[in-house]
Amino acid sequence: ETSDKWKGARKKCFLLAAYITLCSLSGSTTYLPAMPAAQLDLGATDLEMALTLIGPNLILAFGPLFTGPLSDRFGRRTVVFLYVGFFGSLLIAAGAFNIWILIIGRTLSYVFCCGFAAI
Numbered sequence: 001e002t003s004d005k006w007k008g009a010r011k012k013c014f015l016l017a018a019y020i021t022l023c024s025l026s027g028s029t030t031y032l033p034a035m036p037a038a039q040l041d042l043g044a045t046d047l048e049m050a051l052t053l054i055g056p057n058l059i060l061a062f063g064p065l066f067t068g069p070l071s072d073r074f075g076r077r078t079v080v081f082l083y084v085g086f087f088g089s090l091l092i093a094a095g096a097f098n099i100w101i102l103i104i105g106r107t108l109s110y111v112f113c114c115g116f117a118a119i
Helices: 002-042 046-074 076-094 099-118
Strands: none
Touching: 002 046, 002 099, 046 076, 046 099, 076 099
16 A cells, blocks of 8 residues: 555656656757847847857756766755755746846756756
8 A cells, every 4th residue: 555655656756857857958949039039138149148058058968977976875855855956046047137147047947957857
C-alpha cells in the first residue's frame, strides 16, 4: 500500500520535472519574436540583444555538467530545492528596465532550468 503512494508521487514529480524542462527549452522560442520590440524598448544594440541569447545558452550547455555531480554528492532533493531558488530570476527578467538586467535575469533563469535538466 505504501509503495502505491510513492508510485503516484514519483509520477507527479517526473511530470513536473518534464514540464519544467520543456518550458526551459521553449523559453528561447517564445522570446525570439519579441526581440526587436525589446531592443527598441530597452534601447539596446544588436550585440547586447545577442548576449540575451548567448548567456542562457551557455548556461544550458554547460550547467548540467555541474548539476549532475552536485546531485550525486548532495542528493537530488537538495539540488532541486537549490535550483528552485533561481525561479525568482524569471521575475527579474520579466521586470527588466535595462538590457543588463534582462541579460542577468535570463541567464539566472537558465541556471534554474539546467538544474532540472540534469536531474
